[in-house]
Amino acid sequence: MNFIEDYPFSELSSLRTTETASFFCELSDINQIDEIISFSNEKNLPILIIGEGTNIVPTKTFQGLVVFNKLLGxxxxxxxxxxxxxxxxxxDFVEWTLRHKMFGLENLALIPGTVGAGPIQNIGAYGSEISSFIKKITCFDLKTGSIKVLYANECGFGYRTSIFKDCSDYIILSVTFQFKTDPKINYSYGSLEDEIYNNNINEDNLTHGDIFDLVSKIRKKALPDYKEFPNVGSFFKNVVLTKEEFSKLDITEEIPVYLEGDDIKISAAFLIEKFGWKGYREGNVGISDQHALVLVTYEETPGDEILKFANKIINQIFSMTGIKLEIEPTLI
Ligand SMILES: Cc1cc2nc3c(=O)[nH]c(=O)nc-3n(C[C@H](O)[C@H](O)[C@H](O)COP(=O)(O)OP(=O)(O)OC[C@H]3O[C@@H](n4cnc5c(N)ncnc54)[C@H](O)[C@@H]3O)c2cc1C
Known part of the structure; x- marks a missing residue:
């Protein structure tokens, strides 16, 4: 195997930061894992497995071995x-499922990245989440050096989270999906409903393929292309509070809230826009003028500058509302 020293994250991450990793290698066969572990043990380096780098923010030199996932099949x-x-x-996998008449993933069309990274933050969009379709996940457990199978109910899936989110013990090798024989078409999400209404589409005739096309169309309009404006999608999570937590806030501003089960959801995009950050740029970092949740970089930027900018937003919104935004991507 080829272990490359001092590898730039600008080649690996959609946000294009100036940081580097001490070592880099590719994983294209699970039989290579032994060699990867021997190398990391020999050099006493932690392992970081990554996919397409569309949800990571390198914030300093990674003193470890980055393993780029090329496991296919x-x-x-x-x-x-x-x-x-x-x-x-x-x-590509979502397209494959539709071609093979397996439905449900169409609401998650055009989310960048690999299949194996999907469960990490339980990717979701347009009223759907990957966890609803996962049967089990096969991992390599770096702690025990053996293969481990986790069923969906063992994965701690929640809103943009799972047991894998802040834990680097597992390399996810494969994800097993279970599709339904009587799949429902899901168009309850606000902007999806609006698109259907604005295009005079008859809801009774909607197909899963139509949802795929509509979601793709909305995403292309709503989100900046990360190849042109480097970004990691939503940089901040929406805020979910219990009713008790919400009642303790001393909010003087008009803030719309949504009920989610027993909890209260507050739109992070609304807060960011309300306090004037949408379209605002400071040096090489800013918030997209297309979407308030999307932090963009304009040149290769040190990760700590990105973090400083994000923290400015978090602190200002907290001081105005008592609401603390959380960063969604993985900080490295
Ligand atoms: C324009 C844009 C739009 C986006 N829209 C959405 C959206 O609508 N919904 C949403 O949920 N996300 C969205 N994202 C975020 C991102 O696409 C997802 O989080 C995606 O799953 C990341 O995949 P990746 O392969 O790039 O992961 P990476 O960025 O490479 O890795 C992300 C994290 O997963 C870990 N990881 C990756 N692969 C493995 C593995 N095999 N085993 C164990 N750990 C692993 C990494 O260590 C890291 O912590 C968007 C991003 C962009 C740039």
Whole structure:
């Protein structure tokens, strides 16, 4: 295997930061894992597995071994159960499911990244989340040096989170998806409903393929292209509070809230826009003028500058509302 020293994250991350990793290698076969572990043990380096780098923010030199996931393959276990190697591209897999008449993932079209990174923050969009379709996840457990299978109910899935989110013990090797024989079309999400209404589409005739097309169309309009304006999608999570937590806030501003089960959800995009950050730029970092949740960089930028800018937003909104925004991508 080829272990490359001093590797730039600008080649690995959609946000294009100036940081580097001490070592880099590619993983294209699970039989290479032994060699990767021997190398990291020999040099006493932690391992960081990454996919397409669309949800990481390198904030300093990573004194470790970055492993770039190139594990490929799609296996049909039975008619409705599919095991997908973790390095497959997510959007290509969503297209594959539709071609093979397996439905449900169409609301998650065009989310960048790999299949294996999907469960990390339980990717979600347009009223759907990957966790609803996961049967089990096969991992390599770096602590025990053995393969471990985790069923969906063991993965701690929640809003943009899972047991994998702040834990580097597992390399996800494959994700097994379970599709339903009577899949429902899900168009309850506000902007999806609006798009259907504005295009005079008859809801009774909607197909899963239509949802795929509509979601793709909305995303292309709403989100800046990360290849032109480096970004990691939503930089901040929406805020979910219990009713009790919410009642303790001393909010003097008009802030719309949404009920989510027993909890109260506050739109982070609304807060960022309300306090004047949308379209604001400071040096090489800013908030997109297209979408208030998307932090963009204009040149290769040190990760700590990105973090400083994000913290300015978090602190200002906290001082005005008592609401603390949380950063969504993984900080490295
Ligand atoms: C324009 C844009 C739009 C986006 N829209 C959405 C959206 O709508 N919804 C949403 O949820 N996300 C969205 N994202 C975020 C991102 O696409 C997802 O989080 C995606 O799953 C990241 O995949 P990746 O392969 O790039 O992961 P990476 O950025 O490479 O890694 C992300 C994290 O996962 C870990 N990881 C990656 N692969 C593995 C593995 N095999 N085993 C263990 N850990 C692993 C990494 O160590 C890291 O902590 C968007 C990003 C962009 C740039």
């Amino acid at each position: 799609i296996k049909e276990i039975d008619k409705m159960t599919i095991e997908v190697a973790s390095g497959e591209n997510w959007h």
